[in-house]
Amino acid sequence: MDRIPILKMGSFLLVTIQVDLYDRLALTLENDLITMVSRTGAKGVLIDISAVSIVDSFMGRILGNIASMSRIMDAETVVVGMQPAVAITLVELGLTLQGVHTALDVEKGMELLHSKIGITDEPEEDEEGPDDSND
Amino acid sequence: MNTTAQILQNNIQKILDIWMQNQLADASLRDDLISNEELRRQSEELLSGLARATASGNVENIYAPEYEPVTEILSDISITRARQGFSPRETGMYVLSLKQAISQVLEEQLSDKPETLYKELLKLNLLLDNLSVITFETFIKGREEVILRQTDEISEISTPVIRVWEGILALPIIGTLDSARTQVVMENLLQEIVNTGSSIAILDISGVPAVDSLVAQHLIKTVSATRLMGAECIISGIRAEIAQTIVHLGIDLSNIKTKASLANALQLAFSMRNVEVRKINKNTGISLTR
Amino acid sequence: MIVMTKDTMQIVREQDVVPFRNRVRELSVKIGMSLVNQTKLITAASELVRNMLKYANGGKVMLETVSKNAQAGIRLTFQDEGPGIADVQQAMRDGFSTGKSLGLGLPGAKRLVNEFDIKSTLGAGTTVTIIHWKHGR
Numbered sequence: 034m035d036r037i038p039i040l041k042m043g044s045f046l047l048v049t050i051q052v053d054l055y056d057r058l059a060l061t062l063e064n065d066l067i068t069m070v071s072r073t074g075a076k077g078v079l080i081d082i083s084a085v086s087i088v089d090s091f092m093g094r095i096l097g098n099i100a101s102m103s104r105i106m107d108a109e110t111v112v113v114g115m116q117p118a119v120a121i122t123l124v125e126l127g128l129t130l131q132g133v134h135t136a137l138d139v140e141k142g143m144e145l146l147h148s149k150i151g152i153t154d155e156p157e158e159d160e161e162g163p164d165d166s167n168d
Numbered sequence: 169m170n171t172t173a174q175i176l177q178n179n180i181q182k183i184l185d186i187w188m189q190n191q192l193a194d195a196s197l198r199d200d201l202i203s204n205e206e207l208r209r210q211s212e213e214l215l216s217g218l219a220r221a222t223a224s225g226n227v228e229n230i231y232a233p234e235y236e237p238v239t240e241i242l243s244d245i246s247i248t249r250a251r252q253g254f255s256p257r258e259t260g261m262y263v264l265s266l267k268q269a270i271s272q273v274l275e276e277q278l279s280d281k282p283e284t285l286y287k288e289l290l291k292l293n294l295l296l297d298n299l300s301v302i303t304f305e306t307f308i309k310g311r312e313e314v315i316l317r318q319t320d321e322i323s324e325i326s327t328p329v330i331r332v333w334e335g336i337l338a339l340p341i342i343g344t345l346d347s348a349r350t351q352v353v354m355e356n357l358l359q360e361i362v363n364t365g366s367s368i369a370i371l372d373i374s375g376v377p378a379v380d381s382l383v384a385q386h387l388i389k390t391v392s393a394t395r396l397m398g399a400e401c402i403i404s405g406i407r408a409e410i411a412q413t414i415v416h417l418g419i420d421l422s423n424i425k426t427k428a429s430l431a432n433a434l435q436l437a438f439s440m441r442n443v444e445v446r447k448i449n450k451n452t453g454i455s456l457t458r
Numbered sequence: 459m460i461v462m463t464k465d466t467m468q469i470v471r472e473q474d475v476v477p478f479r480n481r482v483r484e485l486s487v488k489i490g491m492s493l494v495n496q497t498k499l500i501t502a503a504s505e506l507v508r509n510m511l512k513y514a515n516g517g518k519v520m521l522e523t524v525s526k527n528a529q530a531g532i533r534l535t536f537q538d539e540g541p542g543i544a545d546v547q548q549a550m551r552d553g554f555s556t557g558k559s560l561g562l563g564l565p566g567a568k569r570l571v572n573e574f575d576i577k578s579t580l581g582a583g584t585t586v587t588i589i590h591w592k593h594g595r
Contacts, residue, residue: 053476053479055472055473055475055476056472056475056508057472086497086500087479087497087500087501087504088501089501089504089505089508090505090562090563090566091504091508112398113398114398115396115397115398116362116497117354117355117358117359117361117362117393117397117494118493118494118496118497119396119497120358120393120394120396120397121351121354121355121358121393121494121497121498122494122497122498122501122570123393123396124389124392124393124396125389125498125566125569125570126501126505126562126566126567126569126570127552127562127565127566127569128562128566129392129395129396130396135395135396135397135398136398137361137362137365137367137397137398137399138365138398141365141367141398142398351494355494
């Protein structure tokens with residue numbers, strides 16, 4: 034059976050979804066990811082969906098589930114690289130992925146995770162990490 | 169060949185003269201939009217086309233192939249007139265005054281045969297009425313094209329996305345936000361976020377005349393879509409009366425960062441990106457924090 | 459409205475969903491639909507086809523390219539012989555679900571496309587028809 038590969042990078046897990054997911058593949062991914070979080074004690078999960086052209090409510094629910102389950106295990110989830118057309122469609126559909134963090138690309142997603150894990154006792158709203166690139 | 173066709177053929181010059189007189193006599197003629205020579209050339213072309221078409225014996229069906237040159241000339245004239253800004257009356261009078269001219273000539277030529285005259289006039293009326301319907305159809309089509317083109321232009325002009333700083337975009341919205349417009353705004357904004365890798369977008373609504381619950385909903389959608397992409401959205405340019413309506417309508421914007429002016433929004437964006445703007449005293453080299 | 463092309467696909471397994479979505483994409487690319495409109499249509503189609511699999515063990519979808527007032531569009535008709543929907547109005551409300559989903563399928567799909575029509579008979583099945591125009595918003 035097909036599987037989406039999960040990479041471990043330090044204390045983060047990185048998943049790049051390259052194909053259109055059918056339901057069982059998505060459920061397997063959810064299962065595999067949560068197992069990995071628990072086994073490795075990862076602090077963050079990064080899901081790159083830049084190659085995904087369709088996110089329907091099922092797929093949205095899987096992303097939400099992964100975020101909620103990871104949070105219970107003390108890991109933050111960031112979804113990165115959502116295409117503009119997908120974002121517009123999700124909003125119209127009524128799905129705003131509450132509880133899932135987002136970033137423009139993998140690099141910015143990493144920064145976000147670092148800032149979340151570095152300063153854990155900061156309030157939730159403080160999403161912007163230290164960024165020295167403009168100085 | 170029937171009577172009308174024959175009379176038409178033999179009296180082209182005369183009809184044209186009467187027709188031109190009628191047109192020039194009309195007080196509403198826009199000689200600022202079209203020269204007399206041009207008008208005469210157009211009219212002559214149409215009239216000879218009509219004479220050729222009626223010569224075929226068909227004076228009823230204007231959709232037959234022999235009428236194609238006539239309807240084509242007529243459509244051309246109507247569309248050009250629509251674009252040039254002629255009024256419907258001026259365009260309509262063009263064909264109607266031709267009817268008058270032909271009727272006048274028919275009357276003269278057939279004054280001794282009232283029965284034939286009556287029948288021929290009926291046919292002529294029907295034919296020219298059909299032609300004037302075409303005039304109106306194409307005139308309105310011409311106008312609609314103008315409107316469509318302008319709508320496209322407006323929606324493009326009115327949604328510029330400006331890169332105000334590294335990683336900060338600004339989008340001034342001018343005019344009413346309806347759902348079609350919102351989609352254009354969203355598409356432009358999100359694409360620009362991807363292109364520039366910007367993480368903050370400022371939507372300035374100073375130019376939006378009124379915010380009702382529908383407009384607010386469109387704004388909330390835009391903010392949500394921006395967040396899904398991984399960027400943050402600030403809404404600025406909220407005037408006092410807009411703040412009042414928002415509260416009176418019970419619209420919840422508490423999850424959205426709002427600022428009164430674009431300057432305030434930019435300041436917030438700078439602090440979110442850890443950028444500081446300072447005034448430098450050049451003489452002493454001492455910098456003063458604003 | 460003029461029907462230009464017509465095609466039918468059977469949906470019986472979850473693996474049929476991805477080829478079906480690709481077929482819808484092909485059609486919408488062919489009529490020159492913008493990327494956002496394509497995405498909206500395919501997402502709506504995906505929701506409806508998922509409902510069909512979940513509640514009626516599949517069914518068939520008719521895919522048509524149509525034209526009205528010189529504008530091209532795509533019409534999809536989802537037809538199943540499942541248990542039907544007891545209260546269509548209720549099913550069209552956000553957040554209502556008899557399954558354990560988010561309950562966004564039907565109302566969400568309706569918001570994504572230009573025209574939406576649903577007919578359901580208890581015990582006989584459900585038919586949903588959607589149309590999305592090339593320049594539809």
